[in-house]
Amino acid sequence: HRILTLGITGFDSPILNSSIPEARQSLSVIPELLLIIQPDSKILDDVKQIAAKAKEYCDSNPNFNTFNRVVFITEYLNPLSQKLNLFQKEERIPAVERNRPLKATAATLFDENAFDVNGFVASNEYRYSDEKAILGEKLFYDKSLSKDGNRSCASCHNPEKAFTDGLKTNVSLKGRNLNRNTPTLTYASFQNAQFWDMRQLDLEKQSVDVIQNEDEMHGSLAAIHSKVSSDREYIQLFQKAYPKSGKTEAWQIQNAISSYVRSLNSFDSRFDSYMRGNKNSINAEEIQGMNLFMGKAKCATCHFTPLFNGTVPPNFAKTEHEVVGTPEDASGKRLSEDRGRYIFNQLPQLKGAFKTPTLRNVAVTAPYMHNGAFATLEEVVEFYDLGGGTGLGLSVENQTLPTDKLNLTAAEKKALVAFMKTLTDKRYN
Ligand code: HEC
Ligand code: HEC
Missing domain, CATH: 1.20.120 (Four Helix Bundle (Hemerythrin (Met), subunit A))
Incomplete structure (x- = not known):
């Protein structure tokens, strides 16, 4: 592997x-x-x-x-x-029985069930079950979780767009633009840290963060808890999801929503099908793109196969962040002012460092980057071809993306984009 x-x-x-x-x-x-x-x-x-x-x-x-x-x-x-x-x-x-992301029984990295979401849960009581995901799904779409009852998780994470919103950045409850682009929730459970700046280590904490955030939902876990504890339908779903518990508890709300997020990984893109032996599922240009992605264009040195995010194989124990020098917008004239990881850990090399996002479903999650700077995949490829922010002539401290040009031809750029489009799961095609 x-x-x-x-x-x-x-x-x-x-x-x-x-x-x-x-x-x-x-x-x-x-x-x-x-x-x-x-x-x-x-x-x-x-x-x-x-x-x-x-x-x-x-x-x-x-x-x-x-x-x-x-x-x-x-x-x-x-x-x-x-x-x-x-x-x-x-x-x-x-097989060694251990909680690990890549199942010991997987014959190849591309098996339908090669990965185990439980390899990323923080404790045993958080382990995934379909019953938890069913409860979590109802909570995910329930607008009454927000303070004014007009927002749910799905308001920004729209299932039609692989759980993104199609906006550069969404707006806060007060009508102000949020600082960051809404990331996909598909395959988010295969990361050892959440958010563009990786500030939360697990999905459970992450969901409270959002529910209570005054820009996003401005709800409170206690209020939601009291609401669901007196709702017959919810009580039944909680009993199924947590049969041993006997009562609804606040942590179960977090865990159920996270379990729904953990259910959003179907590994059924055309790429997966090809890797499982179906030679007709991708064409010659897409194969050329895959070779470029893993070779000359060096994309796979950060977007690791087969999750295409920054979770490092073969142990998948760590998720990486990188400095690529993303500009403020597609004109490329100014560097993004968002300092990323540095906000939480003031080391100079973390200035402008962001989590390497998954490229699965990327064809339907435009616009791109932490700030939605690029509207199309073509623009993103152009940015990398020039050598990232440094290549654009911006002064980027500690860029971890190599600063030399990739020298891709027009046909090669097209092939790279075509390859990324093979990473779309069936339900979003
Ligand atoms: C107002 C829009 C909005 C709402 C509502 C919202 N989110 Fe998000 N979500 C975002 C944005 C923007 C980010 C990225 C923030 C950042 O990285 O700083 C994000 C990040 C995330 C992430 C991290 C994904 C990753 O790969 O880093 C998860 C998981 C998530 N949201 C789940 C949820 C859940 C669950 C709910 C409902 C409880 C929810 N979100 C409600 C906009 C929203
Ligand atoms: C040095 C590590 C690194 C390399 C090499 C790299 N990327 Fe990235 N990629 C990142 C990081 C980090 C981000 C997020 C940057 C940001 O938000 O500002 C990103 C973001 C992206 C996005 C936007 C995804 C989204 O959901 O917003 C796309 C598309 C992308 N990369 C494609 C590529 C392609 C194609 C290549 C090869 C030409 C490549 N990357 C090479 C680290 C890398």
């Missing part, structure tokens, strides 16, 4: 471009190690063969920019991972 997510994308060695020879080296070690454990296994012989072919592939394609990652992943790495999984099953090697 490490070879796929970090090795061939250049994350492990972004400067030297030596990723491909390194991936080749890692591959040659796997079968040798396993054959020590189990010298006569048909599956391991297959593993050895696939690994040998993969090595050959690396040998004949050593160039970082032209290496065809799509072929490499689908023809070699996925089958290799599947065989190893089969070996584990046949030998009855138990």
